[in-house]
Amino acid sequence: MVGAAWILRDHQGNVLFHSRDAFTPSWYRLFAELRCICWALQSIHDMGFRDVVLIKEVCSGFDSVTFEQKSTYSNSIARDIARSVTQDGRFHSYLALGGPVWLHNRIQEEAISNVC
Numbered sequence: 001m002v003g004a005a006w007i008l009r010d011h012q013g014n015v016l017f018h019s020r021d022a023f024t025p026s027w028y029r030l031f032a033e034l035r036c037i038c039w040a041l042q043s044i045h046d047m048g049f050r051d052v053v054l055i056k057e058v059c060s061g062f063d064s065v066t067f068e069q070k071s072t073y074s075n076s077i078a079r080d081i082a083r084s085v086t087q088d089g090r091f092h093s094y095l096a097l098g099g100p101v102w103l104h105n106r107i108q109e110e111a112i113s114n115v116c
Contacts (some may be wrong), residue, residue, distance in 0.1 A: 001025060003085025004036035005078045007099065008044065013111035017100035019043055020081050022091040036082075042063075043095065077103055077110070 002023040008016045021039060026032040041062075046053055049065045081100060084090045097108040 001086055001091065002032050002036070003082035004039060005032075005084075006040040006043070007078045007081070008049075009027060015107050017047070017095065017097060018078075018099050019093075019095040020073075020085065020090070022085045022092040047095075051107035077106060098116075 002025055004023060005018065006021040007018045014109050016075055019040075023032065023035055023039075026035070031092065041052065051066050062078055077099070080103065
C-alpha cells in the first residue's frame with residue numbers, strides 16, 4: 001500500500017483540516033507521487049479552496065497553483081500521517097477538522113515556532 005496525507009494550515013500555523021488515504025502500490029515512484037498529489041489537490045478543490053501552494057488538468061480548476069520546495073522536516077507531520085497507512089495498517093480514508101490527536105503536541109509546537 002501507498003499512504004498519502006495532507007494538512008491545511010492557516011497563516012499562524014494552526015491546523016484547519018487534515019486527510020489521509022491509502023492507494024494500491026505502483027512500480028514507479030513518480031506515478032505514485034503524482035497520484036497522491038492529484039488526490040490532495042482534488043480534495044482541497046472539493047472543499048472550496050481556490051489558492052493552493054503546491055498538473056495541468058487538475059490545476060485548471062484553481063485560480064492559482066504554485067509549487068514550492070519544502071524540506072522533509074517542515075512536512076514531517078503530513079509524512080507521519082501518510083506513514084501510518086503502511087506502518088500501522090490504517091487503510092481507512094478520512095477528512096477531519098484540525099489535526100490528529102496523536103500528533104497534537106507536535107502540531108502545537110510547530111504553530112508556536114512558526115509565529116515567533
